[in-house]
Amino acid sequence: MNYTVLTESFSPPEIDKREIFRYMGVISSDNDTEKLTDLCLDEIKGSLKYNVCYCVTELEITNNTADFGCTSITSDSLSKALVNCERAVIFSATIGIEADRLIAKYGKLSPSKALCFQAIGAERIEALCDEFCNKIKSEYGSITPRFSPGYGDLPLSFQRDIFGILGCEKRIGLTLNESLIMSPTKSVTAIIGIK
Amino acid sequence: MNFREYLKNNIVVLDGGMGTLLQKKGLLPGEHPEAWNLSHPEEITEIHKAYYDAGSNVVNINTFGANPLKFSDSELQEIIKAAIQNADKARKLSNAPQEKFIALDIGPSGRLLKPFGDLDFEDAIEAFAKVVRIGVKYGVDLVTIETMNDCYETKAAVLAVKENCDLPFIVTNAYGLDGKLMTGAEPSAMVAMLEGLGADAIGANCSLGPAQLIAVAEDILSVSSTPVAIKPNAGLPKVENGKTVFDVTSDEFADIVAKMCEKGVRIVGGCCGTTPEYISKLCAKIKDIKPSEITDKNISCVSSYTHAVEFSDSPVLIGERINPTGKKRFKQALAEHDIDYILREGLNQQEKGVHILDVNVGLPEIDEPAMLKEAVCELQAIINLPLQIDTADFTAMENAMRAYNGKPMVNSVNGKQESMDAIFPLVKKYGGLVVALTLDENGIPDNVEGRIAIAKKIIAAAEKYGIPKKNLIFDTLAMTISADRNAAKVTLESLRKIRNELGCHTSLGVSNVSFGLPARDGVNSTFFTMALTNGLSAAIMNPYSAEMMKSYYSYKALSGLDENCSDYIEFSATIETTTVAKEQATSVKAPTADNESIASELQKAIIKGRKESALTLTRELIKTVKPLDIVENEIIPALDVVGKGFEAKTVYLPQLLMSAESAQASFEVIKENMQNSGEKQESKFNIVIATVKGDIHDIGKNIVKLLLQNYGFNVTDLGKDVPAEVISDKVCELDCPLCCLSALMTTTVPAMEETIKLLRKTAPGCKVMVGGAVLNKEYADMIGADLYAKDAMEAVRQALEL
Numbered sequence: 001m002n003y004t005v006l007t008e009s010f011s012p013p014e015i016d017k018r019e020i021f022r023y024m025g026v027i028s029s030d031n032d033t034e035k036l037t038d039l040c041l042d043e044i045k046g047s048l049k050y051n052v053c054y055c056v057t058e059l060e061i062t063n064n065t066a067d068f069g070c071t072s073i074t075s076d077s078l079s080k081a082l083v084n085c086e087r088a089v090i091f092s093a094t095i096g097i098e099a100d101r102l103i104a105k106y107g108k109l110s111p112s113k114a115l116c117f118q119a120i121g122a123e124r125i126e127a128l129c130d131e132f133c134n135k136i137k138s139e140y141g142s143i144t145p146r147f148s149p150g151y152g153d154l155p156l157s158f159q160r161d162i163f164g165i166l167g168c169e170k171r172i173g174l175t176l177n178e179s180l181i182m183s184p185t186k187s188v189t190a191i192i193g194i195k
Numbered sequence: 196m197n198f199r200e201y202l203k204n205n206i207v208v209l210d211g212g213m214g215t216l217l218q219k220k221g222l223l224p225g226e227h228p229e230a231w232n233l234s235h236p237e238e239i240t241e242i243h244k245a246y247y248d249a250g251s252n253v254v255n256i257n258t259f260g261a262n263p264l265k266f267s268d269s270e271l272q273e274i275i276k277a278a279i280q281n282a283d284k285a286r287k288l289s290n291a292p293q294e295k296f297i298a299l300d301i302g303p304s305g306r307l308l309k310p311f312g313d314l315d316f317e318d319a320i321e322a323f324a325k326v327v328r329i330g331v332k333y334g335v336d337l338v339t340i341e342t343m344n345d346c347y348e349t350k351a352a353v354l355a356v357k358e359n360c361d362l363p364f365i366v367t368n369a370y371g372l373d374g375k376l377m378t379g380a381e382p383s384a385m386v387a388m389l390e391g392l393g394a395d396a397i398g399a400n401c402s403l404g405p406a407q408l409i410a411v412a413e414d415i416l417s418v419s420s421t422p423v424a425i426k427p428n429a430g431l432p433k434v435e436n437g438k439t440v441f442d443v444t445s446d447e448f449a450d451i452v453a454k455m456c457e458k459g460v461r462i463v464g465g466c467c468g469t470t471p472e473y474i475s476k477l478c479a480k481i482k483d484i485k486p487s488e489i490t491d492k493n494i495s496c497v498s499s500y501t502h503a504v505e506f507s508d509s510p511v512l513i514g515e516r517i518n519p520t521g522k523k524r525f526k527q528a529l530a531e532h533d534i535d536y537i538l539r540e541g542l543n544q545q546e547k548g549v550h551i552l553d554v555n556v557g558l559p560e561i562d563e564p565a566m567l568k569e570a571v572c573e574l575q576a577i578i579n580l581p582l583q584i585d586t587a588d589f590t591a592m593e594n595a596m597r598a599y600n601g602k603p604m605v606n607s608v609n610g611k612q613e614s615m616d617a618i619f620p621l622v623k624k625y626g627g628l629v630v631a632l633t634l635d636e637n638g639i640p641d642n643v644e645g646r647i648a649i650a651k652k653i654i655a656a657a658e659k660y661g662i663p664k665k666n667l668i669f670d671t672l673a674m675t676i677s678a679d680r681n682a683a684k685v686t687l688e689s690l691r692k693i694r695n696e697l698g699c700h701t702s703l704g705v706s707n708v709s710f711g712l713p714a715r716d717g718v719n720s721t722f723f724t725m726a727l728t729n730g731l732s733a734a735i736m737n738p739y740s741a742e743m744m745k746s747y748y749s750y751k752a753l754s755g756l757d758e759n760c761s762d763y764i765e766f767s768a769t770i771e772t773t774t775v776a777k778e779q780a781t782s783v784k785a786p787t788a789d790n791e792s793i794a795s796e797l798q799k800a801i802i803k804g805r806k807e808s809a810l811t812l813t814r815e816l817i818k819t820v821k822p823l824d825i826v827e828n829e830i831i832p833a834l835d836v837v838g839k840g841f842e843a844k845t846v847y848l849p850q851l852l853m854s855a856e857s858a859q860a861s862f863e864v865i866k867e868n869m870q871n872s873g874e875k876q877e878s879k880f881n882i883v884i885a886t887v888k889g890d891i892h893d894i895g896k897n898i899v900k901l902l903l904q905n906y907g908f909n910v911t912d913l914g915k916d917v918p919a920e921v922i923s924d925k926v927c928e929l930d931c932p933l934c935c936l937s938a939l940m941t942t943t944v945p946a947m948e949e950t951i952k953l954l955r956k957t958a959p960g961c962k963v964m965v966g967g968a969v970l971n972k973e974y975a976d977m978i979g980a981d982l983y984a985k986d987a988m989e990a991v992r993q994a995l996e997l
Contacts, residue, residue: 002434002437002438002439003223003224004432004434004439005224005432006431006432006433006434007431007432009372024847024848024849025847025848025849026847026848026849027847030850032803032804032849032850032853033847033849033850036849036853049371049373049377055224056434070223070224070225071224071225096377097311097377097378097379098379100311101311101576101577103894104310104311104576104577105542105577105578107893107894107897108535108538108539108542108577108897109538109539109542109577110852110856111852111855111856111894111897111898111901112804112849112852112853112855112856114894114897115848115849115852115894115898116849118894150941156940156941156942161225163305164224164225165224165225169303169305169306170302170303170342170344170369170401172377173344173345173377173378175305175306175307175312176305176306177306177307177312177313177314177889177891178313178889179313179889179890179940179942179943179946180940180942181313181889181890181891181892181940181942181943183307183311183312183313183891184307184311185891185892
């Protein structure tokens with residue numbers, strides 16, 4: 001098996017404002033929230049990056065252990081999520097540090113904007129992951145939903161394995177801190193099964 | 196011959212990729228390549244030898260990821276020692292005729308530095324220093340710092356090298372497709388900082404193929420007075436028939452990189468995917484290229500972690516507002532350690548269009564070295580303008596210059612021996628552009644000749660320290676014309692001579708000229724224009740003064756520095772809106788006669804979250820109503836309306852926050868008013884709030900803080916990632932009845948529990964309230980918290996009930 005780690009930059013996925021409102025805890029948006037969101041979207045425009053690095057691996061599930069060839073992990077929920085798959089994609093994605101900077105800036109200046117940038121960041125990184133998964137789907141056919149460390153009984157410490165395999169620091173500037181939190185924070189690591 | 200001498204007259208060839216070759220030899224994903232120095236020494240030696248045989252002058256030992264964050268001290272010692280031995284063996288085995296050097300290779304730590312990551316700057320320096328000390332002990336010829344994608348981490352690595360050896364060092368950064376580092380730095384910013392720090396060569400490596408690196412190489416060449424190094428990847432990896440291939444061939448690679456040498460690049464090599472074949476073809480291509488001469492670009496500049504600001508024809512504006520002199524409200528903020536106030540002052544000036552922020556936090560009763568460093572770091576977390584570090588305290592100056600992310604502006608040195616002896620070594624070590632005042636032991640000369648003589652003396656002294664005059668900017672000292680009618684004339688004449696005859700840039704603290712006079716704005720702005728026509732390069736000024744800004748934009752337009760007058764036209768639009776805003780303010784003013792209608796107006800403004808209106812209305816109201824009555828009868832009732840709506844789910848979080856911010860704007864007016872009248876504000880009680888150790892999320896915490904402040908609590912915010920001891924110390928110091936803790940991750944809840952345990956011991960009377968995404972009432976009980984708040988309003992309600 002070839003474990004080459006590939007890096008890819010995506011163009012900005014389409015923005016879904018309703019998702020942004022949802023992340024802000026707004027059920028039916030009003031004029032003020034719309035205005036606030038437009039203002040923030042305008043400020044963040046052009047400063048985000050959409051980078052992914054990933055590796056296609058083999059996959060063998062015995063009992064509740066998923067063996068990717070380059071690493072393996074015992075997790076009931078992950079094994080169930082990847083059932084019937086013979087290959088998997090381990091990936092990490094980030095929209096870069098700028099969202100964190102704006103959240104920090106407005107945390108001091110205007111918490112409503114900080115909340116909004118937080119929501120925009122969440123919507124953007126999810127959109128990037130969707131974009132990436134669509135690409136994998138078009139190349140490999142049917143795939144499972146993405147599964148991240150911390151879901152179910154897949155321990156957060158599996159982050160270290162993912163970072164070791166992908167070299168996210170060097171490839172997309174994504175780092176893992178001592179308490180297993182990622183910086184930039186608007187980032188995702190996940191596994192998808194190829195059916 | 197040593198490396199520095201060789202570099203003077205030759206193009207230096209580095210080696211190519213290591214990781215990709217090791218993978219071919221069986222290195223597994225996730226395995227540390229550095230461990231192979233010990234487990235597979237023959238393979239490593241073989242690769243080094245192949246590069247020497249291909250023509251490399253320098254091989255990087257296999258220590259890219261060898262640092263104390265990944266290995267124990269004893270492992271590190273063994274790995275680096277073996278890595279050097281492997282390279283040394285290869286050098287002895289290779290019969291290739293060229294000069295051969297061995298470089299200690301330092302890659303990124305793998306962690307992001309604070310404030311957006313969790314690695315402390317000083318800890319990063321110490322981590323790299325350990326590597327450098329071992330490398331020096333076992334003998335390398337130079338140090339390579341490479342693939343750094345963050346400006347601050349680059350500085351940490353450079354300081355580690357400078358503080359532990361005198362070896363030459365090459366620094367190359369990893370630029371993305373947008374031509375910037377991952378954390379935003381442009382090539383000109385990196386060159387500014389690295390030349391200031393004294394790098395032997397500066398450049399780019401990794402992340403891109405040779406064709407995509409051409410633009411970055413050209414950017415660096417255009418501003419660098421130091422040899423430039425370029426090490427591209429062999430393009431991007433692809434998988435073809437189960438094999439990894441890179442999409443740029445060795446011939447294409449050699450072609451493009453050779454062209455870079457023709458344009459002036461002096462150090463070349465390859466990164467990921469390149470092999471001895473790439474290096475050998477490159478050597479063949481460049482063997483007849485004459486090494487370009489390194490010319491001094493004579494650029495005077497400072498930089499932040501994103502961009503450089505150059506001093507040339509277009510005047511540079513330095514915002515003067517972060518300075519307590521003559522500002523009661525600012526002094527109060529400093530005394531109360533109200534960092535947010537300083538940050539707002541910085542952001543407001545940035546919005547007005549200044550290029551650099553002066554930072555002065557000197558007050559007799561505060562610990563200036565600690566405060567200045569903190570202010571610099573906090574400002575740099577949210578503002579990307581370069582800073583001018585302004586202090587007369589040499590310890591404070593060094594602390595701040597060391598912690599600064601970029602090449603700082605330093606304010607100031609003067610002709611006194613004591614000053615030059617203290618400041619110039621700091622500039623030599625940390626880099627910087629220094630404001631030099633034309634005064635010395637005998638004071639400020641009252642004539643032009645005297646000031647020029649001091650300027651010459653300062654230039655000569657700087658040169659002795661190896662600081663070129665492009666890194667000096669002279670301030671000929673604006674003195675008030677109310678004391679001496681010729682004061683401005685002498686200042687301007689000195690300025691003109693220094694710019695024209697000594698060829699140095701100049702700066703002035705413009706506002707001093709009108710000290711003691713009424714209606715100072717007009718005098719200041721006219722003086723500013725006069726100084727600009729006499730060759731002023733930069734002004735420390737008040738960007739809130741419309742007159743000063745008018746002078747600046749008009750001067751630029753009139754001097755041919757503003758294409759199509761577009762900056763002027765854009766600026767003029769902001770003047771118009773200011774006037775319109777004033778008119779609107781007057782129109783709200785109309786019903787002042789009727790106190791009741793104004794009162795409800797302010798409440799409406801807060802409920803609707805109209806910050807500007809809340810500000811204007813409070814300013815009006817405070818003329819006739821007692822400040823505390825405004826709080827009691829206007830602000831709190833309005834907040835209650837919004838708070839109830841939020842709990843009833845008719846108002847959503849963004850609206851709650853916009854209201855809270857409007858209330859905060861009103862409070863700021865009230866605070867200022869009370870500060871000036873000497874009235875004391877009664878706060879409910881002290882609360883310490885923090886995000887616990889290990890957690891870097893603070894949006895929720897900031898929201899709770901804002902609302903608690905709104906309701907009159909005296910909140911001390913310790914920030915995020917705060918150790919239990921720090922929280923406990925603060926709670927004890929302030930004798931707090933309540934401490935609020937936040938955690939967002941399951942992994943950081945144990946840190947919360949630990950903090951609570953410590954508080955039980957040190958401050959048994961203090962109640963602990965917890966909140967955060969992963970918590971609920973049961974979980975909160977389990978870790979021993981007294982109170983749990985599911986959102987900010989509930990936190991306020993519970994605090995009020997205490």
